[in-house]
Each structure stands twice: as C-alpha cells, then as structure tokens.
Amino acid sequence: MGYRAERALSARTDQPVWVVIDDDYAMHHEANAYLAALRARDRSVNTERVYAGRIALYLSYCSATGLDWTAPSVEELSRFLRSLVSEPLPMRGRRATVPRYRSKGTANAVMTVVCELLRFGAAHQWVQTDVALALSEPKFLTHVPPGFDVGERGQFRRKQTRTIKFAVGRGGYKWLSDDQLTKVLSAPTNARDTFLIALMAVTGVRIGEALGLRREDMHFLARSDVLGCQQHGPHVHVRRRANVNGALAKSRYPRTVPVTDDVVGLYADYQHERTRIGANASDMVFVNQFRAPVGRPMGYANAKDLFNRLSGQLGFVVRPHMLRHTAAERWRRQGVASDIRQKLLGHVSASSMEPYLHPTDEEKRAAVELAALPRREADDA
Numbered sequence: 001m002g003y004r005a006e007r008a009l010s011a012r013t014d015q016p017v018w019v020v021i022d023d024d025y026a027m028h029h030e031a032n033a034y035l036a037a038l039r040a041r042d043r044s045v046n047t048e049r050v051y052a053g054r055i056a057l058y059l060s061y062c063s064a065t066g067l068d069w070t071a072p073s074v075e076e077l078s079r080f081l082r083s084l085v086s087e088p089l090p091m092r093g094r095r096a097t098v099p100r101y102r103s104k105g106t107a108n109a110v111m112t113v114v115c116e117l118l119r120f121g122a123a124h125q126w127v128q129t130d131v132a133l134a135l136s137e138p139k140f141l142t143h144v145p146p147g148f149d150v151g152e153r154g155q156f157r158r159k160q161t162r163t164i165k166f167a168v169g170r171g172g173y174k175w176l177s178d179d180q181l182t183k184v185l186s187a188p189t190n191a192r193d194t195f196l197i198a199l200m201a202v203t204g205v206r207i208g209e210a211l212g213l214r215r216e217d218m219h220f221l222a223r224s225d226v227l228g229c230q231q232h233g234p235h236v237h238v239r240r241r242a243n244v245n246g247a248l249a250k251s252r253y254p255r256t257v258p259v260t261d262d263v264v265g266l267y268a269d270y271q272h273e274r275t276r277i278g279a280n281a282s283d284m285v286f287v288n289q290f291r292a293p294v295g296r297p298m299g300y301a302n303a304k305d306l307f308n309r310l311s312g313q314l315g316f317v318v319r320p321h322m323l324r325h326t327a328a329e330r331w332r333r334q335g336v337a338s339d340i341r342q343k344l345l346g347h348v349s350a351s352s353m354e355p356y357l358h359p360t361d362e363e364k365r366a367a368v369e370l371a372a373l374p375r376r377e378a379d380d381a
Helices: 029-040 045-065 074-086 104-123 129-133 178-186 191-203 207-211 261-277 300-314 320-333 338-345 350-356 361-380
Strands: 003-009 016-022 136-140 158-162 235-238 255-258
Touching (some): 003 045, 045 074, 045 104, 191 207, 191 261, 207 320, 255 338, 320 338, 338 350
Antiparallel strands (some): 136 158
C-alpha cells in the first residue's frame, strides 16, 4: 500500500489544503491531523504541501517494509534515512536517462518532518513516549551566535538535537552579482514580471509576501495621509493574512518597506499592461495575464515557471529567495546598519540575519591584508 500527498479544498473555509491518502483514496487519519495542526499554526499552504509529501514517503516506506509507523526503533529510522539517498527518484520526462538521487540535506529535511510527526503522535498517544524520546539527545552549546540569549545561568546553552541525521556541511545561500541582477531585470518580456523581480530585488520580500500583496498595500504616493498611513514616501505594506492563491507572509508581524522611484514607475507600467489585457477584477497585485483564467491571482506554480524560464534563458540559476539575499547583500555593502537590515527583512531575531551575510572575495582579501600590515611594518623597520 502506497501513500501520496494530494491537494484538496477545505469544506469549512474553501481554502486549498493538503492531505495524505493511500492507493484506495482513504485518508490517513493521524497524518492529516498533524497537517491540520500545521494549518492551525498559520503555516503556509506551500509548507503544508512539502510536509504532506515527506510524510507520505515515510508511510509508504513503512508499508513496503512491514514497519509499524508508530513504533520505529532508532535503527529502523536510520535505515529509512539511508534509503532516501540510496533509492533513485522517478525519472523526469521520457528522454531522461540519468538517475537522480536525493541529497543528504534533503534526506535530513524529510527526517525532520518524520520526527515532528512522531512527537505529535506521542502527544496524542498514537506513538509510545519512548519512541519520541529516542529521537533527540541533549547537547551543550559551547559557541553561540551573536545576540543569542544564553540565560542568567547559561540554561539555554543546552538544546535537544536530533540523533538520526546525516552530517552535512552548510552549502550557504546564493545571491546574484550586480551583473547577474542587471541581466535578470532585463530578461522579462512583460511589465508584470519586470515589476515582480524589481520589487523583490529592492525590498527583499519573500515570494509568498509578494504574491500576497493587494492593491491597498501599495502606497506609492509621496504622502499617504489620504490612505490613513502616516509613513512618508513610496512604500509597500507586508501583511500576513489568508489569500485565495495560498500565498502567505512568513512573519506574523506586519512591516512596511520603502521602494524607489524606479519601482513606482515599473508598477505604473504594469498597471497599464494589466488594464489593456482586462485583468483588473482582482484586488491582488499579481494576477495571471497570459494564461487562463486571466485575472486570477498569481500562485506559487506560476512564479516557479517564471523563474525556471529565466534560469534557462540566462544560463544561470535564478530563484525567488536569491533576490532576497541579493537585497540583503547590497544593503550590507552600502553600509546599512544591521538592525535596519533586520527590520527591512522582517526578522524578529538578530541571529536570523547570519545566513544573509555574504562577504565578497575582495572583502575577505582586504581583511587579510589589513591583518598583515603591522607585521610588514615591523619587517621594514
């Protein structure tokens, strides 16, 4: 018996949700209860989709191997983890000949969801408590990131870490060089896509935040008093709320992000294009213009298609989150203070800013040369 993730519509809210079903279309009660709990915590539908797929992988493995999903041992979970990287993925397209495999990082991400499911099951007495306890072990943090509160007695230095995972190095986060960003902005052939890319590159908003924008969020006047907003200058409001296209802002805290005059001009171009096509019915900012139904709010799949096309056209990878890191890196190089960058990106914790630090080769060389200066002066003396 196999399991898979399927998209459905909530009978209560009429919003898209994800469920786990078996080959007979029967829903898995415990897995769907866990997904419903994610939904109750305002996790995005995109996160729900990914989690549903990972849970389905685990349940299918248990069914194929005769393992009781509620009572796995550490050894059995370790075998599942190894199977994730050793078994080839389904081929993409008829002409595909080279097998593809999951990375160890992806396998770890799958195991993270499985562990969360088992802990959720233990809390609801579907899974034995000793199973949940075996999933992690205490670890003392000798080194902590800047801004981390260790507590008055250092009590927060002790954390629970997962026992079942591959040891993988951090690959880092990619961002676009100035030359690459120029090429990306010049590549789109319509005003909507140009405005979307420019907005994300200038403001650092996430793709879910951009797709969730509504016209009332676009305060592009010199003064917005007439709109009931006291902030001066063109800016956008980023708010977390339910949207018909499933887009969801990650942060629960609303924020405003200023925009440049160039972005305001690109928005005007997009509005002219949108009016000409006849796609003005929706109050969402980004809508379908070139595929049916015209005027429907643009979704994650549409954005993925856009960035896949850009990557193929330009010859280098372009992803939505790279624009966020590009904005953060450009702010850092221009001397914008860390606390300002944190507010612009919508991070609550200063430690969350670490992945957005991208020192260039020139900056690293300058730092080494600076450290070597005293020694050279001593040699010359």
